């Protein structure tokens with residue numbers, strides 16, 4: 001599938017990537033690799049951000065993230081066994097967040113993580129429902145650290161060390177796991193495994 005040129009240009013601008021791109025190479029929406037496909041279990045190689053091809057992949061990952069409405073996507077999910085993922089977390093307008101949850105629902109502008117390494121996981125944890133584009137339509141409760149520290153290279157080739165909390169830390173741990181060949185269903189409490197529809201039916 002392909003995107004319109006103006007949408008591609010908007011995504012390149014959001015990424016802040018400079019230089020010329022062949023618009024035919026960066027207008028792709030990838031099909032998502034689904035659970036059971038061994039690509040999701042393969043080893044993922046270090047990525048080279050100085051390569052044009054890697055930057056093109058990142059643009060196409062952003063195109064795909066928006067098309068499929070995820071809050072994160074990892075390279076193995078689009079069929080590339082490389083150590084790259086992207087995350088963007090915005091609170092939906094209709095979310096009713098009480099004061100207790102406000103600290104948990106952290107937000108993150110579009111962020112690219114190349115060759116990431118989580119160097120700290122907090123001992124304090126929380127449980128929440130998680131879903132995955134590769135396990136479409138389902139959710140389950142997963143325990144994650146409240147806080148992480150991660151080293152990575154960004155889309156400009158700069159080395160970064162960042163600390164993240166709450167929901168953003170959860171989203172990053174989820175995507176990072178994809179680079180280790182791990183899927184959330186491997187570590188979820190599968191007694192809570194549910195279709196999205198059934199979950200929201202129960203909550204109403």
Ligand SMILES: [Zn+2]
Pocket residue numbers: 131132133134174175178
């Ligand atoms: Zn996932």
